[in-house]
Amino acid sequence: MSAKDRLVVVGNGMASLRFLERLTERAPGRYDVTVVGAEPVAAYNRVLLSSLLGGEVDEAACGFRPLSWYEEHGLRLVTGAPVTEIDRANRIALVGETHVLPYDRLVLAVGSLPIRLPLPGIDLPGVLTFRDFADVAAIRKAAVEHAKAVVIGGGLLGLEAAVGLARLGVDTTLVHVMDRVMERQLDHAAARLVRTAMEARGVKVVLSADTAAIEGNRKVERLRMKDGSVIPADLVVMSVGIRASTALAQSCGLACARGITVDDRMTTSDPAIHALGECAEHRGVVYGLVEPAYEQAEVLARHLVGEAAAYPGTSLATSLKVSGLPVFSAGVVDTPDGAEAVVMHDAAAGLYRKLIIADGRLAGAVFVGDISEQARCKELIRSGAPLSPDDRDDLMFGPAPKTLAA
Known part of the structure; x- marks a missing residue:
């Protein structure tokens, strides 16, 4: 058994990487660290997904740290293999059905899942989400010449998906149930400027538009709106928000609400398990932005090396x-x-x-x-x-x- 405390980090996204960076800066070698990521690549910049979709950058340009960085800092990185079970009594994380990772401390940085509205036709081929490299690849494959794409959702990710599709030369329409885009961040006047910028880049924007059903014979062919209007579509990108990924935490009995419940030190209801980023709920708030995740990563790194640190929440x-x-x-x-x-x-x-x-x-x-x-x-x-x-x-x-x- 290693003399060092064994630390298993579940998830290798932006929050996880920032935590690892801060931990290795403060106390290199303090922990015997294993990082497990469900995606087949190391952490990358999700902010660049729109540019990746539009062909402005490639996957390599989205990466943060090369594999050599993990090796140089003594971090074992497992990719393409999600943690499937946590045995809290024996402090074991299971990867798949056979790989067993003992831990003294465990960090959940499992992010969030895209919401798929429970609409008729939601399971038709051609209905996709926009959250990761695999989504981008699927959208690019579906966005063939002369295709018509509809993006449902006028938040930031929806706008980014629409712009990326328009850059590919795809006939793109964005529909949003609210009366302005990005209603959580912008007032009406600011939202009009953003809409104008979207339209100047070839995106048609339809507001106060509530989708009733996705229709088609064996694949997507159109959206039917609640007002009876129809929008032709060969491809539908669902971008109506995210929800914290809590299934793994719930399955092992951790306290969860909208997210995995944590205190000011990012500790869950189990003192040996911590959570941060989009999967964590702190003081009743689940943050879906990078800045709070980075602040949480800083606090948790300090806490795990014995420094006094507390996360007060983030003013968005x-x-x-x-x-x-x-x-x-x-x-x-x-x-x-x-x-x-x-x-x-x-x-x-x-x-x-x-x-x-x-x-x-x-x-x-x-x-x-x-x-x-x-x-x-x-x-x-x-x-x-x-x-x-x-x-x-x-x-x-x-x-x-x-x-x-x-």
């Missing part, structure tokens, strides 16, 4: 590019009663800035086209510090240039 902020258009959103999006909205809007230039101010403090910000003041906005929203007299102008127009003293 989104910074990204949609169809090449920079977008930033933090705090509240729609102006609440009693709050003040300060807005600059130049639709022709594709620029929009809104500050939401409540009780003299910044409660939210939405920027499109120019997000240069995002860091200051995040700081003010998270700290709750009062706005100074110059903050409004600086956040709206950028700090005034410094002048040299005479």
